[in-house]
Amino acid sequence: MSIRLELLPEEYRLGHLFIDSQHEILFQLFRELSEYCSNAEYALDLEIILGSLETYVDSHFRYEEGLMETSSYKDIDAHRELHHVLEKQVVEKIKKFNALSDRDDLVGFAREMQEFLSKWLQDHIAETDRKFCHTLQ
Numbered sequence: 001m002s003i004r005l006e007l008l009p010e011e012y013r014l015g016h017l018f019i020d021s022q023h024e025i026l027f028q029l030f031r032e033l034s035e036y037c038s039n040a041e042y043a044l045d046l047e048i049i050l051g052s053l054e055t056y057v058d059s060h061f062r063y064e065e066g067l068m069e070t071s072s073y074k075d076i077d078a079h080r081e082l083h084h085v086l087e088k089q090v091v092e093k094i095k096k097f098n099a100l101s102d103r104d105d106l107v108g109f110a111r112e113m114q115e116f117l118s119k120w121l122q123d124h125i126a127e128t129d130r131k132f133c134h135t136l137q
């Protein structure tokens with residue numbers, strides 16, 4: 001999976017190089033899920049996508065929170081709580097995936113994950129993270 005910052009749509013770019021690069025990874029996972037839904041046979045395995053997401057949330061959220069601490073961001077507690085909710089949701093999704101028994105369920109699950117990441121991009125990145133990044137400029 002290569003990282004190309006220019007692939008992150010304009011509306012999700014927040015003007016912070018490292019944060020934008022990390023958000024690009026989430027966007028790439030979203031695209032991997034789309035590919036899985038259109039042709040699961042040639043797509044990246046769902047287990048790999050979920051494993052990448054699990055690693056991503058931990059390192060990305062800790063990075064953002066570290067930046068909030070060093071910049072004395074006033075809304076850090078509320079933002080950290082939203083990260084906590086997203087992390088719990090990722091854990092729940094992984095549990096759900098591990099409990100799937102029928103192969104036919106996998107595409108439905110990939111669609112559900114796409115909706116989840118889409119909401120994450122729109123609600124958290126385009127709004128909550130944007131508010132924080134504005135304070136860094």
Ligand SMILES: [Fe+2]
Binds near residue numbers: 079083124128129
């Ligand atoms: Fe965030």
